[in-house]
Amino acid sequence: MTTTPLRKDAARNWERIIAVARALVDQGTTLQLNDVARRAGLGVGTVYRHFATPEALLEAVATPCLEALTAHGERALADPDPWRALEAFLARTLEAQVTDASLAPVTAAPEDALPRTTELKAALWSTGRVLLDRARAAGAVRPDLAPGDLVPLMCGLAYAVDVHGARDAAARVDTAHRYLATLLEGLRAATPPGP
Amino acid sequence: MTTTPLRKDAARNWERIIAVARALVDQGTTLQLNDVARRAGLGVGTVYRHFATPEALLEAVATPCLEALTAHGERALADPDPWRALEAFLARTLEAQVTDASLAPVTAAPEDALPRTTELKAALWSTGRVLLDRARAAGAVRPDLAPGDLVPLMCGLAYAVDVHGARDAAARVDTAHRYLATLLEGLRAATPPGP
DNA sequence: TGGTAACCGGATGGATCATCCGAATGGATC
DNA sequence: GATCCATTCGGATGATCCATCCGGTTACCA
Numbered sequence: 001m002t003t004t005p006l007r008k009d010a011a012r013n014w015e016r017i018i019a020v021a022r023a024l025v026d027q028g029t030t031l032q033l034n035d036v037a038r039r040a041g042l043g044v045g046t047v048y049r050h051f052a053t054p055e056a057l058l059e060a061v062a063t064p065c066l067e068a069l070t071a072h073g074e075r076a077l078a079d080p081d082p083w084r085a086l087e088a089f090l091a092r093t094l095e096a097q098v099t100d101a102s103l104a105p106v107t108a109a110p111e112d113a114l115p116r117t118t119e120l121k122a123a124l125w126s127t128g129r130v131l132l133d134r135a136r137a138a139g140a141v142r143p144d145l146a147p148g149d150l151v152p153l154m155c156g157l158a159y160a161v162d163v164h165g166a167r168d169a170a171a172r173v174d175t176a177h178r179y180l181a182t183l184l185e186g187l188r189a190a191t192p193p194g195p
Numbered sequence: 196m197t198t199t200p201l202r203k204d205a206a207r208n209w210e211r212i213i214a215v216a217r218a219l220v221d222q223g224t225t226l227q228l229n230d231v232a233r234r235a236g237l238g239v240g241t242v243y244r245h246f247a248t249p250e251a252l253l254e255a256v257a258t259p260c261l262e263a264l265t266a267h268g269e270r271a272l273a274d275p276d277p278w279r280a281l282e283a284f285l286a287r288t289l290e291a292q293v294t295d296a297s298l299a300p301v302t303a304a305p306e307d308a309l310p311r312t313t314e315l316k317a318a319l320w321s322t323g324r325v326l327l328d329r330a331r332a333a334g335a336v337r338p339d340l341a342p343g344d345l346v347p348l349m350c351g352l353a354y355a356v357d358v359h360g361a362r363d364a365a366a367r368v369d370t371a372h373r374y375l376a377t378l379l380e381g382l383r384a385a386t387p388p389g390p
Numbered sequence: 391t392g393g394t395a396a397c398c399g400g401a402t403g404g405a406t407c408a409t410c411c412g413a414a415t416g417g418a419t420c
Numbered sequence: 421g422a423t424c425c426a427t428t429c430g431g432a433t434g435a436t437c438c439a440t441c442c443g444g445t446t447a448c449c450a
Contacts, residue, residue, distance in 0.1 A: 007416060010428065034407065043430025048408070108358050142380075144373055152358040153374065160351025163303050164344065178339055179348065185337075186381030202447060205397065229438065238399025243439070 014050055016040045021061050025102045031057055055105075056113035062102035066120040069096055073127035082138040086131040087184060090154065093124075094180050097158035098172040104162075108155045125151055141187055153183060209245055211235045216256050220297045226252055250300075251308035257297035261315040264291055268322035277333040281326045282379060285349065288319075289375050292353035293367040299357075303350045320346055336382055348378060 006014070020040045021031055029035075031054040037047040051057035072092050079085035097103045112118045129147040157179045166172045215235045216226055224230075226249040232242040246252035267287050274280035292298045307313045324342040352374045361367045 007427065009415070013429085032406085037430085044407095045409080045411095045430055046428075049428075108354075110360060142377060145377060149355075149359065149370075149373070152355040152360075153377075155358045156351040156353075156355025156374070158351075159354040160347040163347040163350045165305060165347075175344075178344070179351070182337060182340060182348075182381040183378060184381065186377040186379065202396070204446070208398085227437085232399085239438090240399055240440080240442095241397075244397080 010050075013040070013042055013046055016042065017047055017050055017057070018061060021057050022102075025058070025061055025100075028101060030054075033057065053113055055109070058102055059106050059112065059114045059117040062100070062106045063114075063116060063120065065096055065100050065103055066106070066117070066124065069093055070120055070123050070127070073124060073131075076131060077127065082131070082134040083188075086135045089128065089131050090150075090184070091177065091180060093128075093154060094157055094176045095173050097154065098161045098176045099169050104155065104158050107151065108159075139188065145187065157183060205245075208235070208237055208241055211237065212242055212245055212252070213255060216252050217297075220253070220256055220295075223296060225249075228252065248308055250304070253297055254301050254307065254309045254312040257295070257301045258309075258311060258315065260291055260295050260298055261301070261312070261319065264288055265315055265318050265322070268319060268326075271326060272322065277326070277329040278383075281330045284323065284326050285379070286372065286375060288323075288349055289352055289371045290368050292349065293356045293371045294364050299350065299353050302346065303354075334383065340382065352378060 017036060017040055020036050024031060024036065024039075033047050033051065033054055034044055036057070037044045040047070047057075051060060069092065073089055076085045076089040076092075079088065097107065106112075106117060107121065112121065128150045132141070132147055132150055135141055157176065160179055161172050161175050164175050166175055212231060212235055215231050219226060219231065219234075228242050228246065228249055229239055231252070232239045235242070242252075246255060264287065268284055271280045271284040271287075274283065292302065301307075301312060302316065307316065323345045327336070327342055327345055330336055352371065355374055356367050356370050359370050361370055
């Protein structure tokens, strides 16, 4: 992607908007562009030019975290133990999802507002697919689970943690680990139970 | 529950509203009270008097299905095989969640708009808890999974099916069964399976 | 059949949202 | 260092949607 040269004030305002949005997301508030503009001390038009929709702003907020996850995924690929690699990758992804409120909506959304988001999601999913395939080849993975099921299941677990209702990050991460361990145990089962 | 005497026209309009709301829910549209009124050929005030909020209307739409699930749960308690009972109960619940769009938001909501909904949810969860406890006593269930985890996990699986993106009911039910089988295998895994 | 209470439903006020355009600023050129 | 042009700023604007209120009407009961 060619880096578009950005004017000084535009860049400064971009940073402001992102900072305010990040604070709002961490606070649990749903992003409202008008509200973001007011809190950032900027005009509404400024915010709308930078980010056409709340989804675009949310994706911009989530981008750094997605990049970190992608980098971690690439490192997981280097682990010689396929199971440990898959487990670490999924655990890290799930932790991020239940810790950072900006991630869950972005990963679960079928459409992306920013091209960069599409890139990162594709890279992340590809890594997950490779890790799953490697684990399948090495150990025993349920045959009826397609690679396309990995992302929905992860989003589902993150959603389950939300429904569970724990507020502080530590409890959420703990719950996520419990759920993931259960699911992984089911993934690992060689043959599905027959009737 | 004491049946409140309802005037003829009021009852007729109540039915109309429910019917229109049911159609909208099946269509996938989010309920908007103003829109419901227009489609039902009624005034806005009429709809707002019957249902104060869209959530209340949604719960009223979901009530019959919740009652059916509760009844099915009571029957599952009669099954002598604890594992089969739990499996059937969860399968039925999940099928309903992925088939009827009114259920997922109601079950996942932390607060209820209608007292009847609170009753039904409590009964349903109680049944699930008993079934889980029985299964735990009979066979082997992961010890780190609390009874309070059952509902979040079910909601999570239903959400996963949504993220998966299948449109027609058959594919959704199939996906739900795959996910549930995986999770149940994980639930079962702690110690060698009993029977 | 007439009275009363409850219900119906359109009109109203408030809020929020996304867009537009004149004014101002930054960067490039001479 | 001064000028010019493109880009951006930011408040004002129009539109849409939501929830409430009150006069007219209907159903139930004596």
